[in-house]
Amino acid sequence: MFKLKSSWILMLVLVLFAFSLFGCGGDSAGPVDETPDGEAEGEFEGQVLFGIMVPVTGSEAADGIDMENAGLLAVEEINAAGGVLGYEIVTTTGDDECDPSKATAAASKLISEEVVAVIGGYCSGATLPTLALYGDAGIPFVIAAANATSLIDENPGWAFMINSTGDAQAAKAVEWFESLDVDTIALVDDGSAFSVDLKDQSKMQWEAAGHSVVAEDRVETGTQDFSAVVTNIMAANPDAVYWTAYQGLGALLIRQLRQDGYEGVIMVGDGSSAPELLDLAQAEGEGVYCTAPPVVDFLPAAQNFISGYNDSYPREPGAYAGLMYDATYLLVDAIERAGSFDGEAIKDALAATDGFEGITGPVGFTPQNTLNRSNFVILVGEDGRWALAE
Amino acid sequence: MTSWEIFLQQLFNGLLVGSFYGLVAIGYSMVYGIIKLLNFAHADIYMCGAFSGLIILGFLNPYVGNEWLGIIIALLLSMVLVGLLGVVIQRVAYRPMLKAPRLSILITALAVSMILYNTVLLMTQGQYKPFTTGLTHESFYIGALRMTETRMVLLLAALVLMFLLHMFITRTMYGKAMRAIALDRDTCQLMGVNVYMIIAITFFVGSALAAAAGIMAGVYYGTVHFFMGFLIGLKAFTAAVIGGIGIIPGAMLGGLLLGLLEAFGTQIPFIGSSWRDVFTFVFLILFLIFKPNGLLGRIESERM
Numbered sequence: 001m002f003k004l005k006s007s008w009i010l011m012l013v014l015v016l017f018a019f020s021l022f023g024c025g026g027d028s029a030g031p032v033d034e035t036p037d038g039e040a041e042g043e044f045e046g047q048v049l050f051g052i053m054v055p056v057t058g059s060e061a062a063d064g065i066d067m068e069n070a071g072l073l074a075v076e077e078i079n080a081a082g083g084v085l086g087y088e089i090v091t092t093t094g095d096d097e098c099d100p101s102k103a104t105a106a107a108s109k110l111i112s113e114e115v116v117a118v119i120g121g122y123c124s125g126a127t128l129p130t131l132a133l134y135g136d137a138g139i140p141f142v143i144a145a146a147n148a149t150s151l152i153d154e155n156p157g158w159a160f161m162i163n164s165t166g167d168a169q170a171a172k173a174v175e176w177f178e179s180l181d182v183d184t185i186a187l188v189d190d191g192s193a194f195s196v197d198l199k200d201q202s203k204m205q206w207e208a209a210g211h212s213v214v215a216e217d218r219v220e221t222g223t224q225d226f227s228a229v230v231t232n233i234m235a236a237n238p239d240a241v242y243w244t245a246y247q248g249l250g251a252l253l254i255r256q257l258r259q260d261g262y263e264g265v266i267m268v269g270d271g272s273s274a275p276e277l278l279d280l281a282q283a284e285g286e287g288v289y290c291t292a293p294p295v296v297d298f299l300p301a302a303q304n305f306i307s308g309y310n311d312s313y314p315r316e317p318g319a320y321a322g323l324m325y326d327a328t329y330l331l332v333d334a335i336e337r338a339g340s341f342d343g344e345a346i347k348d349a350l351a352a353t354d355g356f357e358g359i360t361g362p363v364g365f366t367p368q369n370t371l372n373r374s375n376f377v378i379l380v381g382e383d384g385r386w387a388l389a390e
Numbered sequence: 391m392t393s394w395e396i397f398l399q400q401l402f403n404g405l406l407v408g409s410f411y412g413l414v415a416i417g418y419s420m421v422y423g424i425i426k427l428l429n430f431a432h433a434d435i436y437m438c439g440a441f442s443g444l445i446i447l448g449f450l451n452p453y454v455g456n457e458w459l460g461i462i463i464a465l466l467l468s469m470v471l472v473g474l475l476g477v478v479i480q481r482v483a484y485r486p487m488l489k490a491p492r493l494s495i496l497i498t499a500l501a502v503s504m505i506l507y508n509t510v511l512l513m514t515q516g517q518y519k520p521f522t523t524g525l526t527h528e529s530f531y532i533g534a535l536r537m538t539e540t541r542m543v544l545l546l547a548a549l550v551l552m553f554l555l556h557m558f559i560t561r562t563m564y565g566k567a568m569r570a571i572a573l574d575r576d577t578c579q580l581m582g583v584n585v586y587m588i589i590a591i592t593f594f595v596g597s598a599l600a601a602a603a604g605i606m607a608g609v610y611y612g613t614v615h616f617f618m619g620f621l622i623g624l625k626a627f628t629a630a631v632i633g634g635i636g637i638i639p640g641a642m643l644g645g646l647l648l649g650l651l652e653a654f655g656t657q658i659p660f661i662g663s664s665w666r667d668v669f670t671f672v673f674l675i676l677f678l679i680f681k682p683n684g685l686l687g688r689i690e691s692e693r694m
Contacts, residue, residue, distance in 0.1 A: 228656035228663035
């Protein structure tokens with residue numbers, strides 16, 4: 001008798017427990033947007049086709065859709081202002097799914113549709129194999145987001161990167177530490193290729209600038225207790241700590257450093273630039289710096305873009321939407337300077353870009369077709385939100 | 391910091407982390423002692439405890455002003471809830487397998503672990519969740535040792551829970567029955583002990599202690615996520631082996647010892663913090679080879 005009854009009660013408790021757990025499920029992905037129709041009436045001489053290559057499905061779809069939206073928004077605005085050289089811009093999207101083989105197919109599709117130029121490029125790995133395809137077809141490619149240094153070596157000269165490459169982040173970190181009169185730093189990574197790369201770059205540039213790295217450490221993923229790392233850092237007593245990996249572990253490190261009484265500067269890399277870092281770090285996140293990509297929320301020049309974006313799409317522009325918006329305007333600017341839709345002429349005009357004012361800052365290129373400045377910004381945690389520190 | 395300060399700080403860090411290990415290790419040891427099962431789902435129970443504490447605290451926060459009061463209520467409620475979860479798991483997944491070969495129940499335990507882990511993964515979308523308590527981290531010094539109120543209370547709470555458990559095991563009928571079943575289940579049944587109920591109580595107590603450890607970790611680290619139980623589960627298992635699996639004071643001792651070993655092991659030059667886990671599991675292997683019964687274990691020929 002007891003057994004029967006108790007098992008039923010226990011089932012009930014289990015069900016209740018499951019329901020209570022559902023409470024923390026929370027934020028699901030936002031709604032998927034529709035493409036706005038930006039059709040202008042008749043006054044154009046003709047149409048010109050731009051290709052957009054971003055991942056609109058797959059794991060990176062959120063950023064990819066933001067970028068596609070930003071590109072479409074720019075195109076809509078340009079068409080409303082008379083188009084480019086009197087032609088109306090129409091677009092076609094190739095979905096690279098952040099996958100090299102899908103990206104190759106997407107690029108072939110865009111080439112066969114005879115696009116004049118391509119904008120986009122989010123995942124470096126997926127962007128890489130398309131460079132040669134666009135180069136062979138003589139199609140200029142403005143890469144908005146992808147920024148691995150490997151893209152520089154594979155570039156046949158037709159691609160232009162308007163996002164800073166990885167070493168620019170370390171340069172920005174060094175610059176900011178120096179402005180805070182920091183002399184000794186500790187570098188902490190989590191063993192991932194991305195974080196180790198940023199750590200190595202930072203170490204090289206920091207030592208080249210005549211300062212010293214007094215501690216280098218690595219946290220174990222999967223654990224919550226970083227007391228060993230924290231004690232090592234406290235013993236070395238650096239002026240600043242730079243965390244080069246992602247926000248989940250970064251928040252734990254920040255909290256444990258502050259709780260153990262570390263009072264120096266704490267800075268995190270762009271892997272931790274999501275707002276979640278500050279949610280997780282709670283009170284200890286105040287005053288933490290971050291080297292971040294140019295997120296439009298903090299760019300004064302981008303406020304019109306943000307309101308335009310919010311009017312057209314039911315979501316916030318992500319971290320890379322501003323760059324995509326700039327890529328579109330830059331391409332149009334280059335076409336107007338070239339005065340024709342000829343690929344070679346557009347390429348030369350892009351290479352000659354000097355002082356183009358985008359919402360993410362001025363654009364100009366190095367001889368390797370990379371951005372000639374660091375576009376990273378420094379954010380600081382204030383009242384649980386990121387704010388621009390500069 | 392001077393080396394003396396580092397020594398004190400690491401001593402305290404080791405004790406605190408060790409007490410978390412110990413609380414989780416007790417559950418492994420109790421269950422192993424009574425039904426000879428390595429309960430792989432135990433680490434996930436710890437994780438569920440942390441999440442249930444987070445949810446309850448979320449409900450309480452608007453009503454309870456005092457931070458510690460809210461945490462204590464959430465702790466007790468979660469201990470009960472997660473203890474019941476442990477009993478349900480035992481009833482549904484383990485009890486039908488008690489007469490089956492040992493390997494079957496071990497695989498069932500793995501399956502339960504997967505279910506819990508993936509359920510929370512899906513519910514949280516793999517996100518880290520902030521464990522907001524409102525506690526500040528004002529520090530003060532005891533001699534050269536830097537201390538916060540949170541750490542002190544957590545260490546004391548862990549020790550109190552261990553003490554209460556020890557009393558429960560040694561001074562109550564239920565504790566006596568548990569020890570008797572660990573020695574010989576069939577005879578206990580013949581003597582009129584309600585074996586299944588005692589097994590259920592064992593799961594309740596073990597799971598409740600794991601939940602307490604989970605919430606304490608949430609309060610201490612400020613972040614919880616679905617993966618948080620994995621490594622601490624392995625380490626608690628190591629602690630249980632060091633102390634002698636199946637022996638409850640051994641699990642507590644093993645936990646504290648492992649915490650201290652880790653804290654000081656990472657201070658040895660050339661080992662460093664990134665080698666901490668290697669260090670820990672080397673100890674597990676050494677113990678399994680040279681002292682398989684653990685520190686407090688007796689050599690018994692008939693432990694099959």
